[in-house]
Amino acid sequence: MVVQKSVRKKMLPIIKNINQKNKMKKMKKIILSLFVIAAALASCKSEKKETSITSVEPIIATKPSSDVADTLPSETSIPVPASTQATEENQISPNSGTVEKFSIQQIVTNYLALKDALTKDNAKGAANAGRALYANFKSSNGNLIEGKNKKVFLDISDDAKEHAEHIADNGSNIEHQREHFALLSKDMNDLVTTFGSTTKLYQDYCPMYNDGKGAYWISKNKEIKNPYYGTGMLTCGSVKKTY
Amino acid sequence: MKRWLKKIGMILVALLLAIQFYQPARNTDKGIASSIKLDSSYNIPVSVKNILQKSCYDCHSNNTRYPWYANLQPIRYFLDGHINEAKKELNFDEWGTYSNRKQASKLDIIIKQVENKQMPIASYTLIHRDASLSEAERKDLISWINDLKIKDE
Numbered sequence: 001m002v003v004q005k006s007v008r009k010k011m012l013p014i015i016k017n018i019n020q021k022n023k024m025k026k027m028k029k030i031i032l033s034l035f036v037i038a039a040a041l042a043s044c045k046s047e048k049k050e051t052s053i054t055s056v057e058p059i060i061a062t063k064p065s066s067d068v069a070d071t072l073p074s075e076t077s078i079p080v081p082a083s084t085q086a087t088e089e090n091q092i093s094p095n096s097g098t099v100e101k102f103s104i105q106q107i108v109t110n111y112l113a114l115k116d117a118l119t120k121d122n123a124k125g126a127a128n129a130g131r132a133l134y135a136n137f138k139s140s141n142g143n144l145i146e147g148k149n150k151k152v153f154l155d156i157s158d159d160a161k162e163h164a165e166h167i168a169d170n171g172s173n174i175e176h177q178r179e180h181f182a183l184l185s186k187d188m189n190d191l192v193t194t195f196g197s198t199t200k201l202y203q204d205y206c207p208m209y210n211d212g213k214g215a216y217w218i219s220k221n222k223e224i225k226n227p228y229y230g231t232g233m234l235t236c237g238s239v240k241k242t243y
Numbered sequence: 244m245k246r247w248l249k250k251i252g253m254i255l256v257a258l259l260l261a262i263q264f265y266q267p268a269r270n271t272d273k274g275i276a277s278s279i280k281l282d283s284s285y286n287i288p289v290s291v292k293n294i295l296q297k298s299c300y301d302c303h304s305n306n307t308r309y310p311w312y313a314n315l316q317p318i319r320y321f322l323d324g325h326i327n328e329a330k331k332e333l334n335f336d337e338w339g340t341y342s343n344r345k346q347a348s349k350l351d352i353i354i355k356q357v358e359n360k361q362m363p364i365a366s367y368t369l370i371h372r373d374a375s376l377s378e379a380e381r382k383d384l385i386s387w388i389n390d391l392k393i394k395d396e
Contacts, residue, residue, distance in 0.1 A: 159344045179355050183348045 102144040102153075104195045107136045108218075111188050114167065115217055118181060118227035119234065123174040130167030130177070137161040152194050160187040178228055182215040189216060192243045201243040206236060216240070262316040270307040270326050272336065279339030291387045295335065298363045298374045302329035305336040310370070325367075350388050357381055 110133040117125030137157045142150055163184035167177045192201060202219050209215040209228040217227055224237045277283070282292070301307050307326055313319050333349055341349065356362035358381070368375035376384070 155342050155344055158342060159348050162345075163348070175359075176355075176361075179352065183351055187344070 102141070102195075104140075104191055105198060107133065107140065108188075108192065108197055108199075108201070110136055111184070111218065112220060114181065114184075115219065115227045116225075118174070118178060119225045119230060121174060121230035123177060124171050126174065126177050126181075127168050127171030130164045134161060134164035134168055137164060149194060152190070156187045156191050156194075160184055160191070163187070174230075178209075181217070181227065182210060185215065185217045188218050192218065197243055203240045203243065204237050205240045208233070208236065218243075259316075265316055266314070266319070267323065269309065270305060270323075270330075272305040274306075277336065279337050281335040281338040284338055285391060288387065290383055294376065294380050294384050298376055298380075300335060301371070301374070302326050302367070303333045303335050305330075305334065347392065350392055354385050354388055357384055 110129050114126050114129035114133060117123075117129055137160055140153075140157065142154045142157065145153055163180040166180045167184070170176045170180075189203060199220055202222060204217050204219055204224060204226075205214060206217070206226050206228045207214045215228060219225065222239065224235050224239070226234055226237045229236070281287070281295070287295070302325060309322075313322055333353070338346070353362075357376070360381075363371075363374050363376065
């Protein structure tokens with residue numbers, strides 16, 4: 001809209017000045033120049049191809065050109081893929097304990113970081129933690145879970161992922177972050193109840209939030225630090241249970 | 244200098260004309276009845292149905308009532324962008340595909356968004372005056388959703 005208006009404003013006096021003949025000439029010129037540009041672009045592309053081929057040629061001058069692409073990497077780079085594979089394996093193996101055994105520990109850690117940021121009214125910090133949490137849910141492999149818990153996890157993760165994403169996207173709207181945090185905390189409760197936690201966790205309750213409907217959160221400390229109102233009402237709330 | 248400006252202007256006009264030919268498919272399911280739509284999941288009273296229709300469905304469903312200027316580019320392009328984004332967040336015509344957990348979450352956030360006057364979004368009601376909700380309509384919509392939530396639980 002804005003672009004259109006400004007263009008029209010600029011164009012009006014110009015268009016008025018140009019008579020019909022001139023217009024036609026101009027149009028021809030423009031169309032011609034567009035063709036020239038297109039032709040130039042096309043030729044640029046083909047030139048690039050040519051040059052890239054010629055620059056490769058001297059190196060593989062002794063070999064038939066069609067096989068070069070296939071033979072060159074396989075010959076010269078045999079040790080390379082092998083080594084990268086080895087390092088990849090090395091990188092995976094220390095983690096494989098956690099990869100093979102499904103764990104929600106990373107998710108819990110980032111949820112707690114998110115909760116801590118909200119207790120400090122730190123919307124930016126909450127957004128960052130939300131982003132990390134979103135990545136956790138996205139990368140966690142539900143296929144490693146056996147039995148019906150797999151479905152439970154996918155169901156929770158599908159919902160929690162969205163809350164994490166919204167919290168990540170609302171780094172300047174802490175109230176909206178808290179709305180999603182309340183729903184996320186429900187998901188986290190189900191997650192921890194189903195899959196357990198390696199560290200002791202507390203479920204806390206704020207009776208005031210959501211027009212007195214109340215909301216839960218999870219903490220690793222017994223001491224109450226309410227994330228729903230931040231510094232305004234930090235110690236309001238009570239422990240409901242331990243996981 | 245002046246000639247250059249003219250040339251650039253002409254090219255811009257030519258481009259503007261050229262992009263008018265880009266008219267992608269409209270957001271419509273041509274009235275096909277479907278079991279995953281919101282009204283297949285619930286018995287919606289007429290008053291609420293009207294609210295949803297006039298204030299929500301243009302973006303949050305598979306059926307948009309396009310304004311006349313939707314035929315102009317690049318306006319159409321921006322409209323489509325908004326509609327796609329809105330549908331990704333919440334599509335009442337695909338309500339049945341959401342899990343119970345997700346439905347409960349969506350209902351909760353809908354209430355908050357309507358209560359806080361975040362929805363219908365201001366940039367939309369600015370042009371679609373008829374889509375903005377009165378206090379009574381907001382209350383009507385929210386109390387209907389609250390009733391749903393109680394039934395679900």
